[in-house]
Amino acid sequence: MKALIVEDEEYSAIELKYLLKKIDKNIKVIGIANSGQKALNILKKFRPDVIFLDIKLNDLNGLDIAKSIASWDEGIKIIFTTAYDEYAVKAFELNAVDYILKPFSEERLKKAIEKMKKHFGVNNIETGKKFEDVKKLPVKSDSKLIFIDIDEIIFIEADGRNSLIKTANGVYRSLYSLKDIEDRLKNSCFFRVHKSYIINLKKIKEIIPWFNNTYIIKLSGSENIEIPVSKNKANELKAILNI
Structure with a gap:
């Protein structure tokens, strides 16, 4: 499963990548984007399965990025990762899979990944069922x-x-x-x-x-x-x- 991390704080991005690798070896992080525009370029070129998306970036708002994604690829799943809890309602209105608050907890991230697998179909992810x-x-x-x-x-x-x-x-x-x-x-x-x-x-x-x-x-x-x-x-x- 291909994943993209969109995070303008380098430490948070590295920590999230480490935790994802630790939790599920089937998740491959294809890139880390430190801006919204870079994220959109990577998304359109590589079409990852899931994006771990911060909301407050240095150029674009994560909610606007989510709206843009929905307009051209409804299959990409979005998990918001942010320090701000006030955007949760808007995030779920955009059909986000989950909304995780910083600092990241390994247990909380595990739950988000399980929710994501249910969206894709857990049998197809874990067992390779045709x-x-x-x-x-x-x-x-x-x-x-x-x-x-x-x-x-x-x-x-x-x-x-x-x-x-x-x-x-x-x-x-x-x-x-x-x-x-x-x-x-x-x-x-x-x-x-x-x-x-x-x-x-x-x-x-x-x-x-x-x-x-x-x-x-x-x-x-x-x-x-x-x-x-x-x-x-x-x-x-x-x-x-x-x-």
Whole structure:
């Protein structure tokens, strides 16, 4: 798992890197950025899995960096590391995985890493379980965690840094981003037709030609919702369906 540390205090950055290596050898720190702009450059080039992000930097605000990340890569997880507790609410509104106060505690950092693993799917991180073996997905329901069969899924829609899963029995909030789910279901009957939608190909009921060589799809069990197919996905979908 690739991690980036964004911290303008050298001692704090070194300490955090040391603790991460000590806690989990599977976490590889690919860099330490001492400014927000340097962090954005590294993020766009190397796309780490997680960023440990300070809030008060010498050029940019960590909250603004988090907003920027969400606009172009919803799969990067964010753990805020800061000396200021007053930004916690705003941080979690940006779907941060966790918010750790300085000075760093090894035990507290362990808890943050465990939370992060749950966001990615702990089995895939710890055991190398292949994505194509996944038959169920965890979702939130009435403050509980339940598992739904992937065959029950009609479509999945992006919801900020997370996603909503539509089934015949209702809509559930997923622990994963749309990119995470796309990776997990890539060898199954699911296809990402748009930046905001993944559909179950078995549920296709109608394909309606739309403008600019794009399409609208209607799915069994959710006929009242029209799902767009982006132009760059149209030909790939036609090849999959042999049409």
